[in-house]
Amino acid sequence: MTIEPFGARLRRAMDTRGPLCVGIDPHASLLTDWGLNDDIDGLERFTRTTVEALADRVAVLKPQSAFFERFGSRGIAVLEKAVEEARAAGALVLMDAKRGDIGSTMGAYAAAFLDPRSPLFSDAVTVSPYLGFGSLRPALDAAVVNGCGVFVLALTSNPEGAEVQRSTAANGKSLAQLMLDHMRAENEGAEPLGSVGAVVGATLGDAGVDLDINGPLLAPGIGAQGATPADLPGVFGTAVRNVVPSVSRGVLRHGPDVKGLRESAARFADEVRAAVTG
Numbered sequence: 001m002t003i004e005p006f007g008a009r010l011r012r013a014m015d016t017r018g019p020l021c022v023g024i025d026p027h028a029s030l031l032t033d034w035g036l037n038d039d040i041d042g043l044e045r046f047t048r049t050t051v052e053a054l055a056d057r058v059a060v061l062k063p064q065s066a067f068f069e070r071f072g073s074r075g076i077a078v079l080e081k082a083v084e085e086a087r088a089a090g091a092l093v094l095m096d097a098k099r100g101d102i103g104s105t106m107g108a109y110a111a112a113f114l115d116p117r118s119p120l121f122s123d124a125v126t127v128s129p130y131l132g133f134g135s136l137r138p139a140l141d142a143a144v145v146n147g148c149g150v151f152v153l154a155l156t157s158n159p160e161g162a163e164v165q166r167s168t169a170a171n172g173k174s175l176a177q178l179m180l181d182h183m184r185a186e187n188e189g190a191e192p193l194g195s196v197g198a199v200v201g202a203t204l205g206d207a208g209v210d211l212d213i214n215g216p217l218l219a220p221g222i223g224a225q226g227a228t229p230a231d232l233p234g235v236f237g238t239a240v241r242n243v244v245p246s247v248s249r250g251v252l253r254h255g256p257d258v259k260g261l262r263e264s265a266a267r268f269a270d271e272v273r274a275a276v277t278g
């Protein structure tokens with residue numbers, strides 16, 4: 001049986017559902033705003049409502065692992081169920097775990113998120129390349145074997161990221177550009193889209209790097225961090241057609257009403273469409 005690569009699955013989802021990614025970030029303050037307790041029952045209801053509201057309509061759901069990890073094993077159980085139900089409803093699940101470690105440990109992260117035998121098996125995972133791009137090899141290889149994606153931090157949406165990511169690498173390029181060049185090499189020849197994506201904040205203004213990596217560009221920072229869909233062409237230029245704009249609190253604050261969540265996601269999707277098609 002041939003396994004369809006993540007890049008092809010993502011392109012199809014973007015074409016049919018639109019490119020929007022909604023993050024599942026159960027902040028304590030959001031649980032309170034939703035009238036829930038900041039406990040495991042609140043986490044479970046928040047997550048179930050979000051998945052029910054959005055998994056049948058957005059291209060990508062992105063659970064932020066940290067908000068589940070803070071509840072220990074019971075939080076992880078909620079996350080496992082969310083991943084399974086979101087995938088069953090047709091959303092691609094991007095696990096926002098931002099893992100980064102030496103290669104041998106990266107192999108264990110790959111087993112956790114990119115191996116179909118794992119209860120946390122997801123369509124894609126976020127990773128940090130700042131232990132060296134080569135340290136990601138086990139995740140990159142597992143992604144190929146299992147038809148998954150790997151989203152690599154390049155230029156993050158937070159202002160503190162620049163001191164590392166814009167610094168100059170040994171070859172004279174910025175560290176971010178060096179990582180993007182590695183991603184382009186991984187995606188060479190892939191059609192319609194490679195499976196190695198870059199994370200590039202929508203908050204950056206002109207990104208000032210070459211984003212032509214033949215892969216998806218996850219753009220967090222829309223909504224609560226101040227960026228809007230209208231900013232996307234200025235940040236991404238001609239690469240904007242490969243952008244997966246990501247919103248978490250900007251949508252989630254409209255819960256717990258399912259209609260409110262859906263309408264908010266639809267509004268962002270409309271704004272993205274208008275911005276991208278010009």
Ligand SMILES: O=c1ccn([C@@H]2O[C@H](COP(=O)(O)O)[C@@H](O)[C@H]2O)c(=O)[nH]1
Pocket residue numbers: 023025064096155156157158199200201220221222223224225246247248249250
């Ligand atoms: O550069 C990055 C990479 C990841 N994130 C994550 O995305 C969401 C953003 O949440 P909002 O509520 O839409 O601000 C969150 O999970 C971050 O960890 C990012 O913001 N920037």
